[in-house]
Amino acid sequence: MRQVKYILGVVVILCVASAVGCDFLSTEAESGGKGDQGGQGGVGAGGSAQKGKEAPGLAEQVEAGDLPAVEQRLPEKPVVVEPVDEIGQYGGTWNSAILGTADVVWLWRTIAYEPLVRWDPGWTEPIPNVAESVEVAGGGREYTFKLREGMKWSDGEPFNADDIVFAYEDVLLNEDLTPDVPTAFLGGDEPAEIEKLDDYTVKFTFPGEPNGLFLEQLSYNGQITAWPRHYLEQFHEKYNPDVEQLAEEEGAADWIELFTAKAGLAGYVDPVHFQNEELPTLAAWEISQPLGERGRVVVVRNPYYWKVDPDGSQLPYIDSAVFDVIPENEAILQRTLEGSIDMHIRHINTFINKPVLAQNRDSGGYGFFDAQAANMNTMVIALNLTHEDPVKREIFNNKDFRIGLSYALDRQEMIDVVFQEQGEPYQAAPRPNSPFYDEELAKQYTEYSVKKANAALDRAGYTERDADGIRLGPDGEPISFTIEFATEFQPTWPDALELVQDYWEKVGVNVEIKPEDRTIFYERKEANQPDATVWTGDGGGKDVTIEARWYFPFSNESNYALPWAEWYYSRGESGEEPPEAAKRQMELYDELHATLDEDERARIMGEILDISKEEFYVIGTSLPPESYGVVKNNFHNVPEMYDAALYPQPGPTNPEQYFISGE
Template structure:
């Protein structure tokens, strides 16, 4: 299938040849207008720039005049990708001010200035669209994909992007067994883990061949962090296949081996010399400093409908701060232009609302794919056989669910925002199932006690707590990451609810890294996390609906390890889980979208029957903050995990800063 060749509306193609023939801005704009017929003379995407507007940023024009850069026509590909502005044609200049929480918070860089994959999601998170790849075409059996790159497209240092860059990154890096840092991503394997064969057909054409159909490839290629390419002309000097002296080079630069050297040189955010394909290029790297700064890429390969090279904004500045309160203070002072990370929660909404006028910003709606504020996962594969038996009782889990007063949770912790919800897709999702979302959410202590008795735990000790079959009190800890205070507050209430029905629960607040380590070793009694993947991403990341993710399927990490083929801490799951796993492999290998949907609904039906984990509250009322002078940000945005790394799919390259 050949994807649409436009972004954010009815875009058009502008060829490099048109630029060369135009000989000036006025002629080019006239040519573009002629090519965009059928719009009755109305400007596309809002206000149209006057014909005398420059086609490139002044800071780049100065470099062209000084002989430091070739002319724009020589920097763009033959067919630049045209981006329709959300509201209007923008103006060049200014800087986007934002912040990250410590040097480890690089995900915000990925989401804002790092999202340019082979394909990209449209703003509505419905259809993968062309991006770095001009097209991706599949054979009828879904086993062979032809990826066509944009002829004449260049890296940020002016070197051409070719099929060699894609093949190098795949064969020499991802498949390289002596380079353990990264592995072949999911999108380039079959359901059983067999990697694709990636080869060069010609200068701008790559062929990906799979041993079995790959029905989700286009969606995966549009996801954040997915496979793209590596600048071979730069990175090969740090690779032993191309440089026999790389060990000495590594030693000279203070690295233990070539792998450490390659890691450092390939680091997009840590090495300003590494060529990129994104709108802005890092000039102050992420490290020990107090900020990260990125400036416009002079070879960026996208233009607006008037043929003006993007991005509009000159630079993006990420101040590195140590705590969320500092970010909040900067927001209320009007010192953040567009931000949707760490501070945009319900707790902070009142103070942010009070300061909107003085801070010169407003709220934009944010629809998260998160379908649960807090997912409670009892460890169904617990190392203690007695606790495993307790946790694997569905009646036990149902009893605990009925014991939770979710309405009180919503009022006390979530600012009266939300509704009782289980582990289920959101109402906005095509997979929404009201029965799955609402089962066992009614606060009913009598039913909770009845279920717990029926599970076989009617005997109690002198303090009123229920006993295990071995006579010991049912006592367990719920481990919680201390980065999310609302979870800690919620668990304190739930501890009381569960004590009222005879369950002795403790909370263990700990650093996120420790929690992940303990889960990986299957050492946790229970854990909480957000319930993720509640929109279209449910099918791409079904971790909450069956144990498919060996890091975040907290209710059964060993079963997930079995599914992904990891031998350590692995355990064969029961039949209903294996049925879901088999169905998901069928889904991946289907190239029929309707069939994929049908299969996933069956996976959700089994999840509803098995009731692996306990949900609490559906998130609502989410938002981001945008300065009044910061333009072309949609009034409503979607946010997921890596599948749709917002705000990246809203095309930040078309954001601009107005004078007032």
């Protein structure tokens, strides 16, 4: 059996797609965004009532005979996007920045969030996007998608059911290209089957267990709409008998390497999508200057984009976007302070940066917009419960040891000294505004008490100490381990970890701190090499049921027990069999995954969290404050939004309706 993997492309919230009662099941023309759900706070400017049905530059190309008329470029039923505040105007360049190739997720979120169905701006339900409508049948076993007739790729070639079938059968189900079937397309252990009903209709059928989360998962997964068959079949062995010769001519080892270099196997989240300027796209902007050339990515409007505003004018409003590659957060912050960044909600939007951003907003010509955080912890400390060293494994798996370390943290001092007095002591638990909030789970063992810490560590059996006061482990050696973290991710972590080091030394545990490049951090983590790691607390808002990494060994981001998670997503073919409590959580999650019933999902997730509370897998530090973003005063229709890994902000707020005034 092929391995399957739970990945971040799996998304779910409590609103459940069913065959009745959901707006996106309608076959009528719909809005791609809802102004009232998009939030408030966008700054106004007037749009031009005489802007026409397309951008002036495109109208000139039509007049010159270089481009078909706009009516011929749009599908029969384009998505109608309701602007947040007002009808916009054409023109301008959106200036932004990324840290480098590993930061292409920001490109996807801003200029290429075009899944089959998408999250509405209020993160309440999936709504039509590439698909005009969807019908759900069989309790989540069958999903029939009606595509948009007349829709085209950015090169003007038709987009239809053949592209979806190609993406699924020839890429995602091709073992050479995709060894691990994405969880979005699984029902139990079995992948979905796809059937082309006509040129604009496809049906996914789950022959095993139902997949009740399919629509929510597709709202985050951008793979199925990222691969144009007409362009990519030349690089695929199924369609080109001479593909190996072509691979040799292109300098690739084989057709697999060639296809990967041309297509990018992660879809719109893959750097290749922004490196191969020949790859057609469905996004609002297409590549003009690819990633890797002259330190920036430049995109220009897609003349065949398939969305319009309420006036029937083709989107996007903004002509182009420039993403400078700036490898340091501090440099991006400086560009923002100078007013050189138009809109941003990544890396720089920390609580440490907000005072200096506020002080310079007048000179920089920008303001703030609010973002509701889904992150539930500033810094989660994960001891490696599956450590290959049997002594460290025994120590880390001792729950009283973890409880003792938790009591030893003076969280309030960390908040006051390092976290700018923002937040409150908190474990790895859903946020107070989450439907899954559990005060006991959030607050257990967060009291600062050296007395209780020592009592718990004594209960763990480590009462003997060396001459320096460090407790001795079961092997008679001092208990000492290293915490690893990615240097560029959170600027507060080095200072916070120095405090952790001092707190734990006071109760007889020695800790070393090891900063490292994020790439190295991930390589070591995936090899199960670290003693302990720290990361942020993803999965604390509406995304609890999909981003469950901290609540049970769920994915390759469950840093405390990656081999247990691997056992789960490989269905026992690899990894390490986990303890009974974790296995019970995995069974429960499979039940959650199979149902469309909202109440049943909530009940099951509650049981998973109850077990998590009892097991106490990881140690949290503090609840982060709400988030924010920065936007220039002449950059409009930017609403409040969520700040969450699985709500790919700002994508669900329809960046194609942003506009720049005074251009």
